Amino acid sequence: MTTSNTSGRTKRTLGAPLPRRPFFKLSDFVLEAILLAIIVLLAFSAPGFATWDNWMNILRNAAMTGIIAFGMTFVLILGEIDISVGSGLAFFGCLLAVVTDSMTTAGWSAEFAVAVGVVLCIAIAILAGMFTGWVRHALAVPTFITTLAWMAAFRGGAYLLTGSFPVTPYPEWFFFFGSGAIFGIPFQAFVFLLVFIITWFISRYTVFGKSAYAVGGNAESARLSGINVLGVRMAVMAMIGIFTVLSAIMVSSQIQAGNPTVGVTWEFTVITACVIGGVSLMGGKGRVWGTFVGVLFLSIMLNGMTLLNIDEYWQYVARALLILGAVLIYQVQALNARRG
Amino acid sequence: MGPAKLDIRNLTKAYPGVLALDDFSAVFDGGKVYALLGKNGSGKSTFVKCLSGAATPTSGEVWIDGVKTNFKGPADANAAGIAVVYQELSLILDFTVAENIMLGRFPTMGPGNVTVDWKTTNAHVQDILTSLRIDIPVTRKISDLSVGQRQVIEIAKAMSLNPRVLLLDEPTSALARHEINSLLAVVRSLREKGVAIIFITHKLNEIRGVADYVTVLRDSRLVGTVPIEVATPKVIVDMMFGETTLRSRPADLKVGEEIRLKVSGLHRKDKYEDISFDLRAGEVLGIAGMLGAGRSELLRGIFGADPIDGGTIVLNGTEARRPTVARMKDLGLAMTMENRKEEGLIQIMSIEDNLCLASLDEVGQRGFLSHFLQAPVAEKWIGRLEIKVSDALQEVQSLSGGNQQKVVVGNWLNTDPKVVFFDEPTRGIDIIAKQQIFQIMWDLSRRGLSVVFVSSELEELLEVCHRILIMEAGRFIGEVREPENTPIETLYAMCMGETAK
Numbered sequence: 001m002t003t004s005n006t007s008g009r010t011k012r013t014l015g016a017p018l019p020r021r022p023f024f025k026l027s028d029f030v031l032e033a034i035l036l037a038i039i040v041l042l043a044f045s046a047p048g049f050a051t052w053d054n055w056m057n058i059l060r061n062a063a064m065t066g067i068i069a070f071g072m073t074f075v076l077i078l079g080e081i082d083i084s085v086g087s088g089l090a091f092f093g094c095l096l097a098v099v100t101d102s103m104t105t106a107g108w109s110a111e112f113a114v115a116v117g118v119v120l121c122i123a124i125a126i127l128a129g130m131f132t133g134w135v136r137h138a139l140a141v142p143t144f145i146t147t148l149a150w151m152a153a154f155r156g157g158a159y160l161l162t163g164s165f166p167v168t169p170y171p172e173w174f175f176f177f178g179s180g181a182i183f184g185i186p187f188q189a190f191v192f193l194l195v196f197i198i199t200w201f202i203s204r205y206t207v208f209g210k211s212a213y214a215v216g217g218n219a220e221s222a223r224l225s226g227i228n229v230l231g232v233r234m235a236v237m238a239m240i241g242i243f244t245v246l247s248a249i250m251v252s253s254q255i256q257a258g259n260p261t262v263g264v265t266w267e268f269t270v271i272t273a274c275v276i277g278g279v280s281l282m283g284g285k286g287r288v289w290g291t292f293v294g295v296l297f298l299s300i301m302l303n304g305m306t307l308l309n310i311d312e313y314w315q316y317v318a319r320a321l322l323i324l325g326a327v328l329i330y331q332v333q334a335l336n337a338r339r340g
Numbered sequence: 341m342g343p344a345k346l347d348i349r350n351l352t353k354a355y356p357g358v359l360a361l362d363d364f365s366a367v368f369d370g371g372k373v374y375a376l377l378g379k380n381g382s383g384k385s386t387f388v389k390c391l392s393g394a395a396t397p398t399s400g401e402v403w404i405d406g407v408k409t410n411f412k413g414p415a416d417a418n419a420a421g422i423a424v425v426y427q428e429l430s431l432i433l434d435f436t437v438a439e440n441i442m443l444g445r446f447p448t449m450g451p452g453n454v455t456v457d458w459k460t461t462n463a464h465v466q467d468i469l470t471s472l473r474i475d476i477p478v479t480r481k482i483s484d485l486s487v488g489q490r491q492v493i494e495i496a497k498a499m500s501l502n503p504r505v506l507l508l509d510e511p512t513s514a515l516a517r518h519e520i521n522s523l524l525a526v527v528r529s530l531r532e533k534g535v536a537i538i539f540i541t542h543k544l545n546e547i548r549g550v551a552d553y554v555t556v557l558r559d560s561r562l563v564g565t566v567p568i569e570v571a572t573p574k575v576i577v578d579m580m581f582g583e584t585t586l587r588s589r590p591a592d593l594k595v596g597e598e599i600r601l602k603v604s605g606l607h608r609k610d611k612y613e614d615i616s617f618d619l620r621a622g623e624v625l626g627i628a629g630m631l632g633a634g635r636s637e638l639l640r641g642i643f644g645a646d647p648i649d650g651g652t653i654v655l656n657g658t659e660a661r662r663p664t665v666a667r668m669k670d671l672g673l674a675m676t677m678e679n680r681k682e683e684g685l686i687q688i689m690s691i692e693d694n695l696c697l698a699s700l701d702e703v704g705q706r707g708f709l710s711h712f713l714q715a716p717v718a719e720k721w722i723g724r725l726e727i728k729v730s731d732a733l734q735e736v737q738s739l740s741g742g743n744q745q746k747v748v749v750g751n752w753l754n755t756d757p758k759v760v761f762f763d764e765p766t767r768g769i770d771i772i773a774k775q776q777i778f779q780i781m782w783d784l785s786r787r788g789l790s791v792v793f794v795s796s797e798l799e800e801l802l803e804v805c806h807r808i809l810i811m812e813a814g815r816f817i818g819e820v821r822e823p824e825n826t827p828i829e830t831l832y833a834m835c836m837g838e839t840a841k
Binding site for chain 2: 218222224
């Protein structure tokens with residue numbers, strides 16, 4: 001896409017047919033190409049990489065952060081950020097566990113107790129997100145600050161709720177969300193794909209999605225075009241909250257408890273996936289598909305390195321190189337496009 | 341040092357598929373002011389980029405005072421003696437005049453030479469300002485200066501580097517008339533310093549008092565340079581566009597009876613007060629006034645972009661109590677913002693997206709939206725408004741100013757409005773694009789729509805409108821009922837608050 005300001009470059013005479021844009025350009029698929037190359041490489045070098053079980057394992061792990069990453073994509077497109085998702089994960093997991101625990105103790109059925117807990121978590125997530133969006137809009141408080149506060153509040157709340165010990169109130173059927181499988185495919189993978197399809201669709205084929213890009217691209221122009229900027233901001237911040245609750249349910253199910261220590265630094269894993277996928281922290285730019293590839297990229301790299309017995313500390317270094325490399329590639333591409 | 345000499349030989353800049361500057365050769369002498377004219381896309385900005393070091397020429401040479409230059413970047417161009425003053429200001433608002441001018445090269449003193457010597461700094465800057473006959477205190481903060489004064493300081497900053505060649509890229513585009521005059525006075529005083537001055541502008545009327553020569557670019561090529569005495573408007577326009585005719589308001593545009601917009605007693609503290617007017621179907625109403633008279637603020641208030649303190653607005657028979665953009669849009673009001681880049685468009689979105697921005701709900705179907713729904717809308721307005729684009733999916737920032745303005749207009753016309761506000765729609769666009777914007781207003785009027793047109797170019801108002809209201813310090817102080825029979829001097833005097841008719 002050209003972004004040159006030299007107005008003299010469009011010399012098409014009126015009425016002439018618009019030039020066809022190439023249907024496929026390899027430079028648009030750099031990330032996908034690199035990922036494919038890595039998969040091929042790992043398949044030959046890492047023992048047990050190219051097996052069904054390992055792939056399901058990768059999907060299972062990718063799903064937990066991935067679902068939140070799709071919400072984060074919209075947050076970043078708005079030009080905002082949410083660093084409370086890791087703590088939120090712990091808080092909602094603990095809240096669900098505590099609600100389930102106390103209600104079943106009081107004689108309610110476990111099904112009903114979990115349902116009440118989930119509804120309560122989602123309600124709180126929506127309210128918290130709407131509050132963040134409103135404060136951003138009405139008082140111009142950066143979402144970094146508000147969600148920094150939420151981060152502390154959620155983590156503290158998780159410890160207060162549980163007395164810092166894991167709460168384990170769940171019946172057998174609940175473990176399906178974290179460990180179950182349908183046709184041999186983990187339950188999380190379905191949720192992951194479903195959330196991907198929904199958010200991808202929203203981003204590309206809805207007025208709401210277009211409004212989010214518009215607000216991120218230039219909030220003032222969006223406002224003066226009559227777009228409901230406050231509504232978009234509240235909805236997006238609420239959306240990532242809902243996805244955080246979904247992830248919390250699956251994590252709780254997998255570890256069979258509400259544990260206040262989970263999710264530490266998850267916000268950065270999530271943002272890393274988005275950045276690898278080409279989402280701009282400046283707002284206005286980013287694709288849900290990019291985040292999808294970014295999530296897989298990160299999970300496959302970590303999985304491959306573990307299988308190759310690469311030291312955990314070196315995995316951090318690899319992650320750093322990955323972020324830097326991705327950002328450099330995107331930046332060089334953007335600058336080249338601008339120079340024309 | 342004697343007068344400078346800038347000798348440009350066969351300068352060419354090619355972008356993929358387009359020659360942006362084609363074999364430009366010319367000599368610019370020191371002590372003279374050259375007005376560089378050309379419509380949007382004629383190669384002016386490329387010329388500036390090549391000379392400022394922002395772009396590397398594909399071929400050709402630039403000689404300054406008989407020395408061949410070789411720029412790798414803006415720093416090299418500066419060192420070679422070329423200074424550029426851009427339209428967008430680069431001053432730091434919270435710094436003083438002296439701090440801004442000496443930024444990065446403060447005189448120092450004390451142990452280790454790490455303390456800024458403010459006394460010398462201020463005295464030095466005072467000398468610079470005095471030599472340019474600029475009367476602005478050096479310790480004043482930039483944020484306390486008017487836009488015109490800031491532009492003057494920008495020029496002083498460029499001159500403080502003792503350049504041999506000074507490029508002024510549309511320095512007057514954001515200025516009111518009296519500010520333009522003081523800026524032009526500064527430019528005239530630069531002549532004595534032997535600097536070669538290239539003054540880029542869209543405004544034919546302001547070059548007369550300042551330029552010695554007129555240099556014209558068209559379709560990436562140099563058309564020629566003529567002395568100012570020879571350069572009548574007809575000559576210049578013919579050089580810029582080939583043969584053209586400038587149109588004025590067609591006679592068949594009639595003002596209807598029906599009142600479309602009735603504003604009474606509208607006020608907002610410190611912005612405007614006691615504003616009342618009627619706008620009829622088919623009417624093109626101009627609002628004239630100096631910068632800061634409150635014209636934009638008034639339109640924004642009615643449009644719902646800014647709050648109002650009181651008064652009534654009746655649009656198409658419905659009273660809008662607390663206007664918001666969404667509400668006014670529903671009632672049939674549209675407005676193109678003065679500041680199209682920051683407030684009218686989303687630069688990183690495509691032309692297609694920008695054309696659908698204000699009508700997303702209508703273009704979409706039950707909240708769903710896709711390229712297949714948007715593309716026909718984009719195609720329609722690109723065709724109707726003659727927007728020059730090669731690909732509607734390009735980012736809108738790739739367009740020239742005039743075409744960007746048309747995208748803003750198309751975006752709003754797609755909301756199917758009954759009343760359209762145009763706030764400075766012609767700023768920074770060339771004569772042909774201006775004529776097209778006028779034509780759009782007249783077409784709206786012919787279809788029975790009402791138009792409010794705010795412009796700092798008084799000639800334009802006289803040429804385009806049925807009626808002109810004059811605003812000063814937040815109030816209407818006069819009205820011109822027959823623009824076609826009113827001389828520009830009269831309107832100008834009225835705007836300065838000298839006589840209210």
